[in-house]
Amino acid sequence: MRVVVAHNRYREAQPSGENTIVDAEIGQLEAAGVEVLPFLRSSDEIPAMSAVSKALLPISPIWAPKAQHDLDRLLTEHRPDVLHLHNPYPLLSPWVVRTAHRRGVPVVQTVHNYRQVCSSGLYFRDGVICQDCRGRALGVPAIVHRCYRNSRAQSALMATTLAVHRPTWRSVDQFIALTSAVADHLRDYGIPDERIVVKPNAVPDPGTPAPLGDGFLYLARLTPEKGLGLLLEAWRRHPVGALGPLRIAGDGELRPQVEAAAAERPDVLYLGQLDRAGVRAALTASAVVLATSTWHDVLPTVIIEALAAGRPVLGTALGGIPYLVGADTPREPAGTGPAEVASAPAGGSDRPAMPEGIKAGDAGWVVAPEPALLAAALPVARAGAAALAASARARYERIFHPDVVTKRLIDIYADVAAVRRP
Template sequence: MKIVVAHNRYREAQPSGENTIVDAEIAQLTAAGVEVLPFLRSSDEIPSMPRSAKALLPISPIYAPRAQRELGRLLDEHRPDVLHLHNPYPLLSPWVVRTAHRYGVPVVQTVHNYRQVCSSGLYFRDGAICQDCRGRALGVPAIVHRCYRGSRAQSALMATTLAAHRGTWRSVDRFIALTTSIAEHLRDYGIPEQRIVVKPNAIPDPGVPVPLGTGFLFLGRLSPEKGLDLLLEAWRRHPDGSLGPLRVAGDGELRPLVEEAAAQRADVTFLGPLDRDGVHAALVASAVVLATSTWHDVLPTVIIEALAAGRPVLGTALGGIPFLVGADTAEPAGWVVPPNPAALADALPAAVAEAASRASAARTRYERTFHPDVVTRRLLDIYADTARTAESDRRSAQ
């Protein structure tokens, strides 16, 4: 099988879980014997572009001519079975879907965010969930509120891009929804049920879990939508030291909030940004991992890392978090609560008391749902079915 993986990498200065997942998926597919043809661009290329190329950047989300020419040559030369698209912005453009179809190549897209509808991709604005652009032909609220990169002009361009490519997205042969929540988003957007499959991401198996450590770990971007302020407000409702340690790892605009909490309480430790070894050590030291997002977080990789390490997760009942934790299964790998301080504060002592009894369920959920062997087999089945369906449709049209 021959697959083109198309992805516009996010800037390295802003670490992206999506970049990491795409790299891991390419490695997993290659290990499974798939011939992967990467068609990758990076936003880090933009500063070094010639002036003529930079002049075209404002229209590239709608139509990126250079990317279409280069993709056309790749498709013509290699004749792949499927093109697998991840992020198209800004250097690829959703037009790659049309280019692939022009060469008779079906398209699978993994949906990592809500950008079919929302200019920021988050359904989150001014510290709260926002879905003002749902159902609109043009996302005027995104323009008014400068939702894309804090710029009214760039927000207008992105809103126009989303409107212009509504038909493009609806022509995608198969959508990979990372969770049931994303599947619901796609149905709401008008994608037929038969073109949506749920397949989460995978992370490498870290091996047999070691016994639980103590306390809680928050690992992620220190930004408002990740719910750090919610967590700290809930934490302050308990006496210092009564829940064990709270370790916070990461970086971002809310870093001063964590540093202040660590200065005020002996049971709060700020670990700062961590490398892979540091993340592993922090997981090993902890008993429960926290995922306290206040937006519809699509698929926080930290939850899969926690499950792989046999650490149960306490999260908010938003986005993909309930799916990841298996909240509706017979043996959930943690707990989900409403995104408010009182509910989270009530859940913290229960998580301490029940962590050991949920550890085995956490590891089992990883092995059955998020292990690379399981996920890669699922992805190969999706490619094969998409290619078969596209070929059958072509024959029917002749």
């Protein structure tokens, strides 16, 4: 099988999990015998562009003529079975879908964010969840609030792009939703069920998990939507040392808040930006991983890394987090009714009932993004980590292991290629 993987890489100065996932997926496909033809552009190319190319940049999200020319030549020469699109902005444009279809090549797209509707892709503005542009022909609120790169002009361009390419997106042959929450987003956008499949990302298998450490690990960009403020407020509701250490890793605009918290309390440790070895060491030292996003986080890779390491996760009940920890679909233990199911843990009645507002899944717990609820869940997670460690690792092996995910992706390609466009 021959597949074109199309992706506009985000700037290297802005660490991107999406770039990492695309690179890993290409490697996994090639290891499985798929011939991959990368069609990649990078936003880092923009400063070195010619004056003419830079002059055309404002229209490139709508139509990028050079990218279409290069892609058309690639498709004509190699005649791939499928084009797999990730991020098209700004140098590829959704127009690659039309270019592929013109050559009879079906298109699969992995949906990494909410940019079919939201100009920023986050459904998040001014510190709170925002869905003001849902259902609108043109995202005027995004223009008014400068949602794209804090620029009214660029926001107007992106809102126009989304309006122009609504028919383009609806012509995609198969959407890959990373979680059940993304599948719901696509249905709300008007995509029929038969063109949506749920397939998460994978992370490499780190091997047999080390014994649990102690305390909690927060590993994320230090930005408002990742819920750092929520976490610190919840943590301060407990006496110093009562929960073991809170390790915080990452970098971003809220770094001063972390440094202040670490100076204020000896049980808050700031680890800075970690490399892969540092992440592995931090996971080994901890018992529970935190994912306290206050936006509809699509698929925090750190959760999958936690499960692979046999660490359960405490997160907020937003976006893909409940799906990742197995708390998106309640299981009804024998002998319980609807009232009990709301707080019953997944996995049966052999586990203790959760306090109100805390929902347990196969691999962790989720709560609403409220300081009091998160504060109440922290000691529950610490006490229950050992009981869920094996279940967390088993969930990784069953759903997020590269062997499982890559086979699922190849099956998706085969199904789409079987009904190749004329």
